[in-house]
Amino acid sequence: MSTSATPPKSATPRKQIHLAAHFPGVNNTTVWSDPEAGSHVEFSSFVHFARTAERAKFDFLFLAEGLRLREQGGRIYDLDVVGRPDTFTVLTALAAVTERLGLTGTINSTFNEPYEVARQFASLDHLSDGRAAWNVVTSWDAFTGENFRRGGFLPQNERYSRAKEFLATAIELFDSWQGDEIAADKESGTFLRDARAGAFVHKGPHFDIAGQFNVPRSPQGRPVIFQAGDSEEGREFAAAGADAIFSRYSTLKEGQAFYTDVKRRLARYGRTHDQLLILPAATFVLGDTDAEARELAREVRRQQVSGATAIKHLEFVWNRDLSAYDPEGPLPDIDPDLGEHTIARGRAQVRMYRDPLATAREWRELAAANKWSIRDLVVETGNRQSFVGSPATVAETINSFVQTDAADGFILVPHITPGGLDVFADTVVPLLQERGVFRTEYEGTTLRDHLGLAHPDAHSDTDAHSDADAPAGRVAS
Amino acid sequence: MPRASHAPLHLAVALDGAGWHPAAWREPDARPGELFTARYWTGLVTEAERGLLDFVTIDDSLSLQTSRYVGPDERTDQVRGRLDAVLIAARVAPLTRDIGVIPTAVVTHTEPFHLSKAIATLDHVSTGRAGIQVRVSGRADEAAHFGRRTVPGLRVEDLATAAGQPARSTAEQPWVKELFDEAADYVEVLRRLWDSWEDDAEIRDVATGRFIDRDKLHYIDFEGAHFSVKGPSITPRPPQGQPLVAALAHATVPYELVGRSADIGFVTPGGADDARAVLAEIRTAQASAGRADETVHVFGDLVVFLDDDPVAAADRKARLDERAGAEFSSDAHVFTGSPAQLADLLEEWRDAGLTGFRLRPAALPYDLEQITRHLVPELRRRGVFRTAYEASTLRGLLGLPRPANRYAVA
Known part of the structure; x- marks a missing residue:
């Protein structure tokens, strides 16, 4: 990888770990009954969480999605956290209170339209100076569809075909501006160099749209693309075009099997090993000693259940x-x-x-x-925590998972909002930094920089990564 | 010398690109290369807040800006391209403290469920300063960006009588009326979703293991001609209860939308008498919608070129017109003159019944600074504008109470 923060201490180059923070969601992994637990909606909670992640030099913050309140037995499910803010709005607001942290939103391709989602992500990327990422997911049910104009009309087997075409269409929209159209030359009176900037035509089974996209090319060219599905189709979809996978395999063996399987698929699409990052979701419980952490983990599980x-x-x-x-x-x-x-x-x-x-x-x-x-x-x-132990144990475990190709890093889900990440930031991160496997400072400004991903406008040869921070997509300033 | 005290004026600015004159981006202090940066918008809204304005609006559309009513114009000499206005508002909200933020959103092609939670969230991140200006799109090119519906689109012959705006007859065609009826349904869905959580729904009752009292979450069960939405929202009730809904209106059909659905109407009278006529239409619509006892603000929109020396303002407009190659025209009254002259006009129109004004700075940041640094002190000298923010929410600034929840049992 190209992101090594400091020269490796050993002679063998070591993989750099990527870390992300998942704002605790509406699952029972989130413990709301703890006296330390705060609001899941007030902006101050998001600010605290994001600033902790940024202080710890995390790659990005991650938000999941749910567009209908869950029900069980015909009634709204009331035992877990209920309620969350709008993803685009809260991520863009967080861009105002952070400087480097990536901002990843889960946005589905079933209850949205490409033109609108593309302009929201392009806007987020502009307003965050290049920190946007999109976790593309599909929705499966008519239940959620009852909240939308479209309703729930998609048969299971069309979810991925719509998702693929949705993403392809959005990329056509992102790419409809090259990045050099805006002259803004007061003297000559030329604002746009090209009257047809943003022109696009897309005709497909799901989308038949044409016109001009109205957001100029954003700093990253396009947001970083995440994929989260685990099916055969999902893996292939990721191998073909995603920059990262949000996976659920946080045990060593399963993680290695998934990692090998997905990375093997890349060659088919002319892509290299480091062009797709595997980032499993993971939970953690820390204690002063391993025994104390195990005891605490048991208590947490009983709080969760x-x-x-x-x-x-x-x-x-x-x-x-x-x-x-x-x-x-x-x-x-x-x-x-x-x-x-x-x-x-x-x-x-x-x-x-x-x-x-x-x-x-x-x-x-x-x-x-x-x-x-x-x-x-x-x-x-259920819900056994991924990493349980003293900070030293957890740091060593995470590092060994990454060095033995079970993952390229982890998307960590604390069980307490918003302070649950603090202890990880304060105790585990410094140990990873001491080992030379996690950055001590952000080297670049964009999320692509943090993840070692090339700008889409960079040449696709193997040297491209060194140019990953070239601001090829920025508008003239 | 302060005059006798009147009802205070409410004052807002409408932000769009480099200002409302198409050549504004070429002015010496314009920053056209920064239009797509957070810094640019933060600077403008912060300046508006320095002037203690009630709120800013941020314009938006789902197509490139155009000088034509019927589609793109392929011009390269004017500002083209824009960022999503709701997200600009979200980006500036944490960096301001008191000023309201009202982005524009097109309702014709978007999902009411998504917009409702976006504005609820804007209200959360601004702790009670959010609103939304709903906009109907009748343009065929915008419809083609979504491919889900066709609209007849405005035709050139519809504009035969237009003097800088579509003829009233156009706005009253059946398909236009249908778009506005849909907008009214859309606003109804926004509002029901904002109320779909009662304020005290979150109980965190450890004894019973219940996080929420689900009897305080409500299905909205909206069914209309264009869409149905089940609810409840995924986002808890926003701090203001109901963020503010605004709409720009030039004709009877949109006046009716303001009367039945909005908290703030932006109107474009040419003079005080015209303002009275427009107000009468809106108040009638408001009464027929059963809202006679509610406060609906009606703000006059004006494009402003301001300089201490009125001749300088007129010269500036002439220079900009020359650069643009055409005399500037607008749906709103175009004012050139000194801040004191504008203050006179605002007072006269206020006496016609307008409750506030939304000024559209011809050039940014110049005319915005003229407003905050010269017009505002002038209005203050006359005793008609605030000397400090008197409330912490936009509703508070506009004298609107926090509404009871329609679903709550009293």
């Missing part, structure tokens, strides 16, 4: 109303309902249990063998 939460979690698999069951009692004897999933809506999680009968059987056996109640089972099997 109340009795009521455990029952709701079981309902994802059983697809039945289990509210009559005692969370401190044994698992249900009845089998899951294999019909269409109706119990939990607005949640990607339910799709992870592809064989509910097998999962139920396995959970019953586990519970019986360990004498676990429903709550014990959910605490023990």
Whole structure:
């Protein structure tokens, strides 16, 4: 990689770690009941979180998306954090209170239109001096569609075809300005060098649009593109054009398998190994000692999984109303309902249990063998934190994951808003810096600089990375 | 010498590009190379705040600027290109403290759910200073950028009677009326979504494990001719409860939109009598919408060229016109003169019933600084403008109460 902050201390060049901070979201990983937990909506929480990430020289801040409040059993789900701000608005506001931190927003391709999303990302990139990134996701359900003009009309197999065409169209719009059109020459009276700046025509099955894009080329040319899907199609989509993958494989073996698989696909598209970063989501619990951290981690998991939460979690698999069951009692004897999933809506999680009968059987056996109640089972099997230990242990683990190609870095999700990142910034980051595997200062100004990604206008030969910060896309100033 | 005290004037500025004159970007102090930077917009809004103005608006459109009504003009001698106005507002909000920020958004091609949460969030990041100017797009070229609907688009023959603006007959064609009806539905959805969370919905009740009281979240179940939206919003109720909704209006159909849906109407009278006539239409529309007891501000829009010496202002306009190759025309009254002369005119129009003014600086930053550094002190000498910000929200500055939530049980 080209981003090494300081000369490596050992003779062998070491991979530089990329770190990002995921603002805690509406999952039960977020502990809202802790006395330290603050607002998930007030801007001051975002400012605190972003400034901590920037103080620690993180690559970027990450926001997830959810466009309909979750429901379970026909009612709004009330056990986890509910509510979040608009992604573009809060990221752009954060650009005012940070200087270098990248700003990554998850924006789906189902309930948006390319012209509008392209101008929002191009505007964010201008207003942040080149720090914007777009995590492109697809939405699957008519449930979310009920909040939008379009409704939920997309069959599952068209989600990716729309997503691909959406992204391709947005890139055509970003590229409709080359970067040198604005002369702004007062003397000659030439503002635009080219009257057709921004001209585009796109005709495809999902989008048939033409005209002129009205945002000049932004500092990064285009936002950095993230992809988050894990299916075969999702991996291929990422290999073909994404700059980074937000993956869920935070264990060593799974991480290495995913990493190898996706990086192997790059050659097919004429891309090199370092043109696609693999950044899994990861949670952490830190203690003064490993034992203390393990104890704390257990406590956190019990905070995350109340009795009521455990029952709701079981309902994802059983697809039945289990509210009559005692969370401190044994698992249900009845089998899951294999019909269409109706119990939990607005949640990607339910799709992870592809064989509910097998999962139920396995959970019953586990519970019986360990004498676990429903709550014990959910605490023990779900949401185990990725990194638990003393700062030294966590720093070493993260480094070894990166050096052994299980990841290029991590997107860290603290469980407390907004202060949960502070301890990581204060204790783990300095240790990574001492090891020479994490920057001590930002070397560049744009997110592409931080991630070691070439500007899209740079030549695509292997030397391009050294020119990654060339301001080829900036408008005249 | 202060005169007898009148109702205070509300004063806003409309920001767009390098100013409202097409040659403004060539002025010596213009910064056309910075139009796409945060620094530029922060500087302008900070200057407006220094003048204690009520709010700024930030213009927007979903196409390149054009000198024609019917489509792009392919001109290269004027400012072309712009950033998303809601995001400009979000970028400047944390760096200002008191001034309201009202970006423009086109409602014809966008999702009310997205815009509602964006403005709610702007209200959160500005702690209660947000509004939105809704804009209808009847242009075929903007529709083609989305490819989801066709609009007949304005035709050249519709403009036969236009003197710098589309003829009233155009604005009253059925398809235009339909776009405005859709805009009214859109605003209804914005407003319902802002109320879809009661203020005390978040309870964090550790004993029962409940983060929210879901009885205080509400489906809005909006169903209209153009869209239906279920709700609730994903964003909690904004600090102002209801951020302000504004609209620019030149004819009966848009006056009706102001009367039934807006908190602030921007109108473009040519004189005090015209202002009275426009106000009468809006107040009638407001009453028919059952809102007679609500405050709907009606602000007069004026393009201003200001210099202490009125001759200098006129000369400046003449010089800009010459550079542009045509005499400047606008939908709004074009004023050239001294700040004192403008203050006289504003007082006269205020007496006709306008509650405030939105000034469109002909050139930026020049005419903005004339407003904040010369017009404002002049108005203050006359006892008709604030000497300090008296409230911490935009509603507060405009004398509007924080509304009760339509879904809350009293």
